Amino acid sequence: METKQHIPAFAYKLMLLAATVIWGFAFVVMKDAVDVLPPAQLIGVRFLLTGLLMAALFHRKLRGSLNKGFLSAGLVLGAVTFLAFWVQTVGLAETTPGKNAFLTATYCVIVPFMLWAITRKRPTFANVGAAVLCVAGIGLVSLTAGSFTIGFGDLMTLLCAVFFAAQIIAIARFSKRYDVLGLTVYQFLFGGIMGLALGAATEPFPGWQAVGNADFLFNLAYLVVFASGLCYVLQNVGLAHVPEAQGSLLLSLESVFGVLASVIFYGEVVTGRMAAGFVLIFAAILISELAPTRKRSGQQDQPQAQPAADDEDYAVA
Template identity: 85%
Template sequence: MDTTRQTKRSLPSFVYKLMLLAATVIWGFAFVVMKDAVDVLPPAQLIGVRFLLTGLLMAAVFHRHLRGSLNAGFLGAGLALGAVTFLAFWVQTVGLTDTTPGKNAFLTATYCIIVPFMLWAVARRRPTVANVGAAVLCVAGIGLVSVAADTLTIGFGDLMTLLCAVFFAAQIIAIARLSQTYDVLGLTVYQFLFGGVLGLLLGAATEPFPGLAAVANADFLLNLAYLVVLASGVCYVLQNVGLAHVPEAQGSLLLSLESVFGVIASVLLCGEVVTGRMMLGFALIFAAILMSELAPQPEKREAPTETAPTPELEESPSATP
């Protein structure tokens, strides 16, 4: 059975951008939640449990989108996407054990400058002047917020967070390209199921289990529920559907607002102090987003005749901006 079908109509393009923005708000607060949760459950186990529960929940909700998906192409795409997603979150979570939630958020956001250049390598699509200019502004803003003025050294946690940005950039491109062939919601289900299995396997092989008493704590279970239902389930539906309709470089810069909300959450919940230097960094990042939104976009590759359906609605290939 074919895993794609002809689409008929779409939402306005700004709605898909609002989906990405909503995901960034939830993810921003997830940095603080993850910081608390990883103190109880080690990184690979935490990501494994989080992803597997999310995958099972989404499989129950979106089971119709899995029809006809038990074939090598669909399963292979889900495994590849699940692997790169697990690596991104696992490396990020390892980094979070050795840095602050705000700094982890902003260093993760450097994926937005990697995406256009990674596209250049895999799709021979040269970055535009706007991509380069927005990337420079974004890097400057991230530097003002996350790099200490008196030292230029980078700790282990920061290095791991920068590495995770490479995997997040690869994930964004993979989602945007694979969703042109496969049902985006069915793909998201496999993304989490495979990612969860990889996390549990790695965790069982390399990490000690903290014990039932620790994971049965009410605060930990509440944090896990936030991560599974909101930060994973809801956010990845919003992101994957949004990225299927928004150009990769532009979408990555919109998603970089996650870092701003991460610092806001750290300020509100952890008492982090916002300095004038940090405020200037925020302003530069918003300028980068604005440049990306207002500048002309390069012509997108020709869309296939059939694309994956979105929840409740279906899109026309020509509607992709």
């Protein structure tokens, strides 16, 4: 009779922490990669390779999935996810990895308000307070002193946060009806096809010599194998054994590691004003993630927490 090996709870928390470190450093890797391959082509190649890798690993989950409903859900997720990552990458080309990381993370604050528009479920006072802090933080990080204008890269990054919020809501709804692993395979495959199609139509190909460069191939391998494939496994195994509130808190550290990686490897200089903005945005994320949800009238008191928001299930880098 076999005995299951006991894995301590902290090991699952370390899995989530490892995923956030990998995702945080992925912002710098993406910054270097997009200097070689244009945004749509880069996302297309990354997603398609990730989808093929995951299809090989989870091929059993695809059995019985070739039907209209499953494929339609995968197509919708693929479209929303591609738009989120594409706009994020366009923004990253015009801003720093650290700012891109923190501004992307504002999707956590956007989700309750997007749900309000869809389900008429009003945000809590904590959600509103988080939104106020978030807007103040965005102003400190992005607005040009004196002119109150926002750079194109920061604006695109904020737009990508809206798409990431829509992705989270779509995943939550579709995963109730379809297997989440199978959905994710189609999500990456469809997103990859869209990226390659858009890239072929609108972007110049840099040439095989550029994409065959060893540094670019290393960056691409990091994005496909680690930032997408490995992190997806670490996150989902970890979230299955860690309370939602704790899981959300750990995953929110992605933005912190994004700034740290940008300072170490990209040479980004964090001013006092930017640091204050990062603190406000991070505080808004924590409030949004850890605040209890609004209870329906007549519902009995019970502990509740916001569902964990994630990339990729997902990394947002």
